[in-house]
Amino acid sequence: MSAGTRNTRFGWVFAAPALLVIGIFFLLPIAAGLVLSLVNFDIYSIGDPSTIRFIGPRHYAALFRDPAFGQALRNTLLFVVVGLPLTLLPALGAALLVNARLTRFPSLFRTVFFAPVVTTLVAVAVVWRALYHPRFGLINHALAFVHLRPIDWLGDPRWALPAIILLASWKNFGYDMVILVAALKNMNPEVFEAARIDGASSFRQFFHITLPLLRPALLFVAFITAVGYFQLFAEPYVMTLGGPLNSTLSVALMMYREGFRWWNLGYAAAIAVVLFAIILAVSLAGYALQRRREL
Amino acid sequence: MRKAAFAAFVGATAWIAASCTARRSTPTLTVWALGREGEVLPELISDFERAHAPLKVVVQQIPWTAAHEKLLTAYVGESMPDLMEIGNTWVPEFAAIRALRPLDREAASSKALAPGDFFPGAWDTNVVEGRLYGIPWYVDTRVLFYRTDLLARAGVAGPPRTWTEWIAALRKLKAAAPPGGFAILLPTDEWAQPIILGMQLRSGLLRDDGRYGDFGAAPFRRAFGFYIDLFRDGFAPAVSNVQIANVYDQFARGDFAMYITGPWNLGEFRRRLPPALASRWTTAPLPGPEDGEAVSIAGGASLAVSASTKHPAEAWQLVEFLSRAAIQSRFHDLTGDLPARVDAWRTPALARDPEARAFWDQLHRVRPLPKVPECEHIARKVAEYAEMAIRGKMTTGAALAALDRDTDRILEKRRDLLARRKARP
Numbered sequence: 143m144s145a146g147t148r149n150t151r152f153g154w155v156f157a158a159p160a161l162l163v164i165g166i167f168f169l170l171p172i173a174a175g176l177v178l179s180l181v182n183f184d185i186y187s188i189g190d191p192s193t194i195r196f197i198g199p200r201h202y203a204a205l206f207r208d209p210a211f212g213q214a215l216r217n218t219l220l221f222v223v224v225g226l227p228l229t230l231l232p233a234l235g236a237a238l239l240v241n242a243r244l245t246r247f248p249s250l251f252r253t254v255f256f257a258p259v260v261t262t263l264v265a266v267a268v269v270w271r272a273l274y275h276p277r278f279g280l281i282n283h284a285l286a287f288v289h290l291r292p293i294d295w296l297g298d299p300r301w302a303l304p305a306i307i308l309l310a311s312w313k314n315f316g317y318d319m320v321i322l323v324a325a326l327k328n329m330n331p332e333v334f335e336a337a338r339i340d341g342a343s344s345f346r347q348f349f350h351i352t353l354p355l356l357r358p359a360l361l362f363v364a365f366i367t368a369v370g371y372f373q374l375f376a377e378p379y380v381m382t383l384g385g386p387l388n389s390t391l392s393v394a395l396m397m398y399r400e401g402f403r404w405w406n407l408g409y410a411a412a413i414a415v416v417l418f419a420i421i422l423a424v425s426l427a428g429y430a431l432q433r434r435r436e437l
Numbered sequence: 438m439r440k441a442a443f444a445a446f447v448g449a450t451a452w453i454a455a456s457c458t459a460r461r462s463t464p465t466l467t468v469w470a471l472g473r474e475g476e477v478l479p480e481l482i483s484d485f486e487r488a489h490a491p492l493k494v495v496v497q498q499i500p501w502t503a504a505h506e507k508l509l510t511a512y513v514g515e516s517m518p519d520l521m522e523i524g525n526t527w528v529p530e531f532a533a534i535r536a537l538r539p540l541d542r543e544a545a546s547s548k549a550l551a552p553g554d555f556f557p558g559a560w561d562t563n564v565v566e567g568r569l570y571g572i573p574w575y576v577d578t579r580v581l582f583y584r585t586d587l588l589a590r591a592g593v594a595g596p597p598r599t600w601t602e603w604i605a606a607l608r609k610l611k612a613a614a615p616p617g618g619f620a621i622l623l624p625t626d627e628w629a630q631p632i633i634l635g636m637q638l639r640s641g642l643l644r645d646d647g648r649y650g651d652f653g654a655a656p657f658r659r660a661f662g663f664y665i666d667l668f669r670d671g672f673a674p675a676v677s678n679v680q681i682a683n684v685y686d687q688f689a690r691g692d693f694a695m696y697i698t699g700p701w702n703l704g705e706f707r708r709r710l711p712p713a714l715a716s717r718w719t720t721a722p723l724p725g726p727e728d729g730e731a732v733s734i735a736g737g738a739s740l741a742v743s744a745s746t747k748h749p750a751e752a753w754q755l756v757e758f759l760s761r762a763a764i765q766s767r768f769h770d771l772t773g774d775l776p777a778r779v780d781a782w783r784t785p786a787l788a789r790d791p792e793a794r795a796f797w798d799q800l801h802r803v804r805p806l807p808k809v810p811e812c813e814h815i816a817r818k819v820a821e822y823a824e825m826a827i828r829g830k831m832t833t834g835a836a837l838a839a840l841d842r843d844t845d846r847i848l849e850k851r852r853d854l855l856a857r858r859k860a861r862p
Contacts, residue, residue, distance in 0.1 A: 185530060186534070186851075188512065188513055188534045189536070297677065383679065386677055386679075387824055387828060402506050403814075
């Protein structure tokens with residue numbers, strides 16, 4: 143036996159506990175979810191397991207004909223596509239401001255911007271529901287001040303999702319900001335000094351030094367945020383329960399509803415598998431993008 | 438070292454085993470009660486515990502919003518309580534999964550209670566396919582809450598009794614309402630209102646023994662149209678509960694003069710409305726169509742014994758205890774819940790309560806939801822499609838067709854099981 147294979151074998155032995163844990167708590171549930179999505183497990187099956195039947199991909203066929211699922215998919219994609227830049231740009235702006243040398247009390251602002259992240263969503267929801275109130279809400283008062291008509295934020299199917307996006311961006315940008323601040327702090331000040339001596343404007347410094355150096359951190363937060371946003375659940379759950387007219391129904395919320403409200407576990411598992419596939423595809427695409435840029 | 442650890446392990450195991458046997462020697466009855474009922478139950482049953490020593494009753498309080506999931510999970514995990522409070526629309530579902538113990542024998546031989554002691558509609562919700570699975574604990578239905586001063590100001594003589602009178606009253610109320618005000622509040626995400634209107638025209642909601650939806654048929658179609666028109670004619674605002682910041686404020690301000698809601702709001706209205714308004718609102722039974730019945734929905738909660746209990750006799754004794762008229766009226770004093778037992782209504786607290794009278798009247802005319810396990814899911818679909826029609830996203834015809842289609846899909850497994858049961862001799 144060569145030293146190489148022996149090392150490999152020891153490697154496996156050392157990795158075994160971790161692999162075992164991943165296998166039991168990660169791979170096994172995924173496999174179980176896949177199997178579950180192919181049987182008609184529902185409320186009757188709890189009382190009498192003999193009613194379970196293998197039905198193949200029928201749940202998937204039903205899923206893509208279900209108008210509620212189409213709506214949930216569209217809502218989730220819209221939430222990610224609109225919500226991601228609306229979270230990243232404020233995060234970047236806040237990070238630059240907090241990190242700017244002219245800013246006084248940077249740690250105070252850092253705390254203020256980070257506070258929404260650590261606040262319980264249920265408490266946040268109470269406040270935002272008051273802000274969004276069609277007649278007494280602060281936001282509509284502000285609109286009236288600039289002579290705009292009041293908006294029924296959570297009640298109008300056209301505005302409910304934008305309202306949720308706004309809330310989620312406000313709640314989450316602080317987390318991204320903290321990571322970006324850390325990345326900014328790690329930058330070598332000499333690079334900026336050199337640029338200044340060469341006469342680069344702060345505008346050019348930002349686009350030619352800060353942004354390129356920030357790219358790994360930006361990609362990371364974009365990734366984390368996007369994956370989190372695909373699993374949109376808590377915000378509509380506490381604010382609108384998916385309504386009005388399913389305009390804030392997300393894929394994860396629909397999965398919860400089908401699975402734990404109506405106990406259609408088979409159908410819910412099919413939704414979970416589709417969501418998993420989407421997130422996997424997006425992650426792989428992002429990973430490939432990053433790799434190509436690095437080469 | 439290793440020996441010591443082993444000894445400790447053996448010791449611990451022995452101790453756990455011993456405490457398990459010790460526990461078995463004093464029988465304990467676990468009871469799950471929901472929300473406010475869970476808070477007051479320990480107080481209510483202290484006499485029972487004294488009379489049945491050494492039996493111990495452990496009450497666990499479960500929030501209403503999580504109760505359904507928790508009970509199902511407990512059933513799957515084989516950790517059901519001995520006795521539980523369940524919403525009476527859940528009875529068919531828990532009966533279908535065989536989580537409940539049939540109580541026919543106990544009820545037939547009981548000296549403490551008889552079916553005739555309860556509101557018939559409430560008793561009936563606990564009977565699934567001819568078997569009794571629960572005893573009504575408290576009852577709940579929907580009636581009309583209204584502002585007497587606003588009706589008088591609009592020139593409406595009294596609460597409407599028929600649909601025609603109702604529409605006439607709504608028209609006058611709407612004309613007299615302040616700008617931005619409405620005649621009636623019907624939150625669009627509630628299924629009870631459209632379903633009650635259907636029941637009033639004698640729609641069964643489902644057909645063929647709960648195999649298919651029956652929403653496209655004439656009775657429900659007419660009721661649904663009537664309901665949608667309440668919004669299209671501007672009598673009711675198209676708002677759902679999440680949009681209503683404070684229904685009590687808006688009722689006090691006169692934003693709407695009528696509101697269809699349940700008994701829990703008796704207490705809330707008294708607590709939350711300003712004192713000046715105390716004598717300016719009351720309740721009335723629901724109006725009904727001329728060619729139908731002025732019925733409402735049978736709601737409430739029941740006491741059910743789990744199929745797996747080791748103390749069925751004790752659990753039943755507690756059910757009997759909680760069904761005593763005296764305990765029921767004390768229960769009403771503590772919670773405001775309306776007693777399921779008819780003679781508990783003779784106590785002064787209820788007999789002299791003017792706002793409770795409408796409930797008393799209405800409770801003699803209530804209908805249950807179809808007794809299929811999927812009934813709540815289907816009821817939610819009714820609200821979903823009603824909302825579509827109210828907001829003009831669908832015509833009433835298209836909404837009803839979609840409702841029937843979704844209902845048929847939800848009932849697919851039920852049809853399967855019924856067909857298979859028939860095939861088996």
